[in-house]
Amino acid sequence: MASPLLSVEDVTVSFDGFNALDGMSLRLEPTSVRVLIGPNGAGKSTLLDAIIGHVKPTKGKVIFKGEDITRVDEYKIVRKGICRKFQAPGILESLTVADNLALAARRHRECWRSFGTRPSPQARAQTERVLGLIGLEEKRNFLASQLSHGQKQWLEIGMVVASDAELLLLDEPAAGMSQDESTQTAALIQSLAERHSILVIDHDMTFVAQLAAPVSVMHMGRILKEGTLEEIRNDPQIAAVYLGRAKEVPHA
Amino acid sequence: MNKWLKLAFDAALLAVLALAPYYLSSYHLSLLGRFLAMAILSLGISITWGRAGILSLGQGVFWGLGAYVLAMHLKLAALAPGDMPDFMMWSGLDHLPAWWNVFRNPYVALAGVVLVPTVAAAAMAWLVFHRRVSGVYFALLTQALALVFSTLLISQQAYTGGFNGLTDFNTILGRAMIDPGFQRAIYWITLAALALAFGLCRWLLGTGFGKVLIAVRENESRVRFLGYSPAAYKTLAFALAGALSGVSGALYILHAGVISPAMVGVVPSIEMVIAVAVGGRSSLMGVVLGTLLVNFGKDTISSAMPELWQFVVGALFILVVTALPKGLVSLPGVALRLKSVVFKAAAPRALEDSKV
Numbered sequence: 001m002a003s004p005l006l007s008v009e010d011v012t013v014s015f016d017g018f019n020a021l022d023g024m025s026l027r028l029e030p031t032s033v034r035v036l037i038g039p040n041g042a043g044k045s046t047l048l049d050a051i052i053g054h055v056k057p058t059k060g061k062v063i064f065k066g067e068d069i070t071r072v073d074e075y076k077i078v079r080k081g082i083c084r085k086f087q088a089p090g091i092l093e094s095l096t097v098a099d100n101l102a103l104a105a106r107r108h109r110e111c112w113r114s115f116g117t118r119p120s121p122q123a124r125a126q127t128e129r130v131l132g133l134i135g136l137e138e139k140r141n142f143l144a145s146q147l148s149h150g151q152k153q154w155l156e157i158g159m160v161v162a163s164d165a166e167l168l169l170l171d172e173p174a175a176g177m178s179q180d181e182s183t184q185t186a187a188l189i190q191s192l193a194e195r196h197s198i199l200v201i202d203h204d205m206t207f208v209a210q211l212a213a214p215v216s217v218m219h220m221g222r223i224l225k226e227g228t229l230e231e232i233r234n235d236p237q238i239a240a241v242y243l244g245r246a247k248e249v250p251h252a
Numbered sequence: 253m254n255k256w257l258k259l260a261f262d263a264a265l266l267a268v269l270a271l272a273p274y275y276l277s278s279y280h281l282s283l284l285g286r287f288l289a290m291a292i293l294s295l296g297i298s299i300t301w302g303r304a305g306i307l308s309l310g311q312g313v314f315w316g317l318g319a320y321v322l323a324m325h326l327k328l329a330a331l332a333p334g335d336m337p338d339f340m341m342w343s344g345l346d347h348l349p350a351w352w353n354v355f356r357n358p359y360v361a362l363a364g365v366v367l368v369p370t371v372a373a374a375a376m377a378w379l380v381f382h383r384r385v386s387g388v389y390f391a392l393l394t395q396a397l398a399l400v401f402s403t404l405l406i407s408q409q410a411y412t413g414g415f416n417g418l419t420d421f422n423t424i425l426g427r428a429m430i431d432p433g434f435q436r437a438i439y440w441i442t443l444a445a446l447a448l449a450f451g452l453c454r455w456l457l458g459t460g461f462g463k464v465l466i467a468v469r470e471n472e473s474r475v476r477f478l479g480y481s482p483a484a485y486k487t488l489a490f491a492l493a494g495a496l497s498g499v500s501g502a503l504y505i506l507h508a509g510v511i512s513p514a515m516v517g518v519v520p521s522i523e524m525v526i527a528v529a530v531g532g533r534s535s536l537m538g539v540v541l542g543t544l545l546v547n548f549g550k551d552t553i554s555s556a557m558p559e560l561w562q563f564v565v566g567a568l569f570i571l572v573v574t575a576l577p578k579g580l581v582s583l584p585g586v587a588l589r590l591k592s593v594v595f596k597a598a599a600p601r602a603l604e605d606s607k608v
Contacts, residue, residue, distance in 0.1 A: 092471055109481075116460055117460075
């Protein structure tokens with residue numbers, strides 16, 4: 001097996017004695033999509049927090065491109081090539097759509113290198129490319145606050161893409177979207193997999209089915225099962241977890 | 253507004269101010285000079301508070317550091333070598349402290365005017381922002397700092413001149429300060445410093461740095477998760493405001509001829525913020541005009557009825573915060589909108605009728 005882009009190794013995250021992640025392990029290959037599902041409180045968002053450095057694991061390691069990033073500062077992890085979209089759209093509402101993307105696309109994020117009046121040609125080209133990708137060219141000079149909810153979600157996905165990260169972490173990218181928008185979002189994510197590795201969290205099974213990607217099921221802070229959506233659906237243990245009857249099913 | 257119109261307005265204002273020594277009395281010129289010096293500090297608050305959303309209620313500290321550094325130099329410049337300032341002798345000090353003596357050199361003093369407040373502001377900002385303390389907690393911290401600073405100045409009478417502060421400056425760079433030509437020169441230097449600071453701030457806000465500051469105010473964690481370090485950006489912005497404050501304080505005492513703890517404490521620090529809020533904190537021109545307006549208002553009102561000013565400034569602050577949060581510069585825009593509401597109220601109905 002080729003060396004993975006990201007490898008989460010036996011990570012435990014404790015909050016006051018409660019293990020939100022409990023010996024969690026996960027490997028992601030370059031240019032792939034992986035969907036993470038699981039009941040509320042399974043630790044999905046905590047896993048993203050641990051990867052991006054927002055919470056520090058009490059045990060275990062996060063390895064990105066062969067480098068241990070477990071104790072690295074959040075913004076430095078982002079510069080290494082991991083970018084996250086939050087559950088609630090985290091766009092900058094008082095800036096224009098294009099400025100939001102340009103900010104994400106800037107290559108020089110250190111304070112002392114921020115004094116250029118114009119973004120570099122690469123950053124501008126990147127902004128244009130992403131504007132096309134998320135279909136917001138005509139709204140480029142709109143304030144981000146003027147966008148619809150679905151468009152705001154796309155803009156934030158666009159920002160994550162514009163940052164040119166190799167690994168994109170998308171926390172419920174289709175939340176609150178209409179059926180049409182959700183379908184478009186799935187197609188967008190599939191097209192992004194040509195250049196990026198993407199980890200998606202979602203609840204909506206229709207959306208997950210549209211992604212047509214391998215699924216990992218989380219439960220109680222660790223992976224319960226990995227497989228295609230079909231395999232997952234037909235697994236009695238997982239049905240039990242989702243229906244809250246975990247105790248009746250003997251563990252495999 | 254049209255870009256050229258804006259530039260023409262800036263240029264016209266600069267010309268009017270540059271010619272002030274020819275049409276203002278010496279008394280009013282000195283006042284205008286002080287207020288222009290204060291406007292330099294306001295530009296700094298516009299960067300930190302207006303853009304990055306960092307409210308400092310202790311800007312008087314950095315202003316005071318710049319002022320005291322220059323005042324120490326001016327005190328020493330008036331003395332014969334080997335002599336000590338009078339208040340030190342009264343307090344029983346037998347020799348001049350070394351940290352006073354370094355500012356005898358005018359170039360060291362000039363550098364100190366900028367560097368001492370900058371380093372102090374940067375150090376404080378880094379310690380606080382690195383620990384992700386922000387918003388109202390930061391405002392309270394800076395307020396406490398202003399209180400500590402003025403208390404320290406009063407209590408260390410032997411080194412700072414205590415409650416009376418430092419005064420009786422009479423020479424700078426070997427020239428007499430009472431000379432009318434000197435007053436004019438100081439006025440123009442102040443105006444030039446303000447114009448320079450204004451240009452610097454305007455340029456800065458157009459750079460990526462300026463964009464990141466707005467983004468930090470808007471959503472600090474999003475900015476962090478785009479790979480920027482908000483603490484670094486905020487620290488640099490605060491250090492810049494510190495530098496501008498120091499220059500402002502130094503220029504101010506050249507006009508006022510005195511610096512004392514009462515000028516750097518909690519109340520003056522809050523007045524600095526109020527002037528910025530009144531003008532419009534996110535507009536550079538707004539904060540300059542707001543500073544001039546509030547300070548002239550203060551001078552006029554307190555010379556007529558000294559106890560009235562505190563009430564007026566309080567009422568003004570409440571009025572601006574509630575009715576005009578973007579300050580007086582937003583008044584033309586608000587007036588236009590109001591006009592369109594009043595005069596075009598019938599228009600939408602007319603359109604509906606035509607569709608029927």
